[in-house]
Amino acid sequence: MEVAKMPGFDPLFLNALHDLLDFSDEPGQGSHHAPSRAYLRDAKAMAATPADVVEYPNSYQFTIDMPGLTSDQIKVKVEDGQLVVSGERKRESEKVKEGKFVRMERRLGKYLKKFDLPETADADKVSAAYRDGVLSVTVEKKPPPEPKKAKSIEVRVA
Numbered sequence: 001m002e003v004a005k006m007p008g009f010d011p012l013f014l015n016a017l018h019d020l021l022d023f024s025d026e027p028g029q030g031s032h033h034a035p036s037r038a039y040l041r042d043a044k045a046m047a048a049t050p051a052d053v054v055e056y057p058n059s060y061q062f063t064i065d066m067p068g069l070t071s072d073q074i075k076v077k078v079e080d081g082q083l084v085v086s087g088e089r090k091r092e093s094e095k096v097k098e099g100k101f102v103r104m105e106r107r108l109g110k111y112l113k114k115f116d117l118p119e120t121a122d123a124d125k126v127s128a129a130y131r132d133g134v135l136s137v138t139v140e141k142k143p144p145p146e147p148k149k150a151k152s153i154e155v156r157v158a
Contacts, residue, residue: 049112050064060117061136061137062085089109
């Protein structure tokens with residue numbers, strides 16, 4: 001018996017269920033309401049990547065935990081007014097030649113953090129350093145605008 005011909009069947013329920021389960025990454029495929037797998041992976045990576053941000057008088061300091069990565073696995077870029085930090089730690093199966101994993105608790109997968117930069121941040125003056133699993137990114141602030149000089153106005157007799 002077809003599902004659509006079952007007594008009490010609600011086609012809206014089937015459409016809603018289809019939308020919830022459809023995670024297609026192909027353009028034009030699936031529902032435009034459902035999040036893509038890439039979006040879900042990025043959202044999970046953003047939530048799982050801890051970071052601190054400190055504002056100093058002349059800069060902003062971003063500190064991001066990214067254990068298990070090497071510096072060449074980390075990307076730092078500024079795009080569309082955002083600081084984007086990403087990296088990925090993959091399974092080390094090639095290092096385990098003759099043995100097998102009995103326990104695997106260390107985090108694998110994507111690291112991702114995005115920060116909206118304030119207007120005072122100078123996107124051209126960004127530096128990054130990686131040590132002991134912690135990435136430190138410094139974004140310098142733009143110098144404050146010079147105060148406008150007072151302008152004297154000559155008063156004429158009318």
